[in-house]
Amino acid sequence: MPGSEQWETDAGGGLFHVEKGVLRANGDMYWECLEEFDAACRKALETRRSRIEIDLTGVNFISSSFLGCLAGTVREASRLGKRITLRVTLDVSWLFDIMGARENMDVEVT
Secondary structure (H helix, E strand, O other): OHHHHHHHHOOOOOEEEEOOEEEEEEEOHHHHHHHHHHHHHHHHHHOOOEEEEEEEEEEEEOHHHHHHHHHHHHHHHHHHOOEEEEEEEEHHHHHHHHHHHOOOOOEOOO
């Protein structure tokens, strides 16, 4: 697709796709595919959009390493004057409540 990038890894079973300011992740988010996730986050932040959506509705598990990477992405977005909207399922939404993420980004539970 024009304007899109994909990263895939066998290590965590994760698939990352960035298109039109939306980063979609699928699978289990373990440290083995953290580098690819970080690259996808950076790609999303490079767009001209002031709001970046990170769609984690296809994610079943999120490791603490991914939470740290996501927190760094939120800080960088803020530095660039951008806002993150995070889409998650009810199964993983509690993680973002515990880490106080709703103060720094919009969290939508589906």
